Amino acid sequence: MDRIAVADRKTCQIYGVKDVLSFDLEEVLLETEQGILVIKGNNLHVSRLSLEKGEVDMEGDLDSFVYNEPGMGKRTKSLLSRLFR
Numbered sequence: 001m002d003r004i005a006v007a008d009r010k011t012c013q014i015y016g017v018k019d020v021l022s023f024d025l026e027e028v029l030l031e032t033e034q035g036i037l038v039i040k041g042n043n044l045h046v047s048r049l050s051l052e053k054g055e056v057d058m059e060g061d062l063d064s065f066v067y068n069e070p071g072m073g074k075r076t077k078s079l080l081s082r083l084f085r
Contacts, residue, residue, distance in 0.1 A: 002034045004065060011047075012039075014056045020049065030056060036068040 002016035014030065014037070021029040021036070023046060028039040033054075044060035 002032045002037070006062060009062045011057070011059045012062060014058070015054060017051065017054045017056050019051065020046070020056070025060075028058065032067075034067060038064075038066045038068060040064045040066075 002014070004012060004014050006012045014032070016033040017030050018033065019031040021031055023029070023044065025044055026040060026042060028044055028046065030037045030039070039058065039062065041063040042061040044058060044062075046056060047059050048055070048057035050056075
């Protein structure tokens with residue numbers, strides 16, 4: 001079961017994580033039990049990762065949390081952006 005706990009839009013704990021697909025300072029893509037979770041913000045840092053427990057702790061300026069269907073990660077976006085250049 002996915003669970004997200006956010007404190008002051010600066011830190012969060014996410015449970016139900018299967019894998020970290022990608023991360024940078026502005027976007028983190030996580031594969032969760034409920035699908036792909038896209039987290040956007042600024043100065044994002046993964047402070048703790050435990051895939052055995054399915055837990056991720058993050059900090060930064062958290063702007064949005066969006067679920068996508070599996071397979072809708074960064075690769076799809078980059079393919080679409082290449083088509084429309």
